[in-house]
Amino acid sequence: MQSYTIGQAARLLGVSPDTARRWADAGRVTTHRDEAGRRLIDGRDLAAFSVELARTAGTGDEDASYTSVRNAFPGIVTAIKLGDVAAQVEIQAGPHRLVSLLTREAVEELGLEVGMEATARVKSTNVHIDRV
16 A cells, blocks of 8 residues: 655645644544654545545635535636636646636626635536546
8 A cells, every 4th residue: 555755645635744744743644654764644544534634624604615516726816817708717726726717707706816815616527537
């Protein structure tokens, strides 16, 4: 079974290595040491922990949203290209760059500007998975 270092786990979870280390220190995710003394997280444990994080994220009323879209990527708007009718909005969400094509009217109604927080939500009929 594949194991991940704290740094690798942090990258996959979209948090800093310090945050992942604090979670491990608090016992929220189980670690073990390899021959070199590095702390590792088993792949199955990391997968279960990531599901738990996603399930408990945004459970407060202030984060309540009413949508059927479950793939949410909170991030920062990095670029907006406005056309006469259409617009292209780029969001950097952790290591993910998402680009959305929408109407210019929608961008204006949302008041989107470069540098502001926004959440990209993805709903797709096809998902491709590549093995690294």
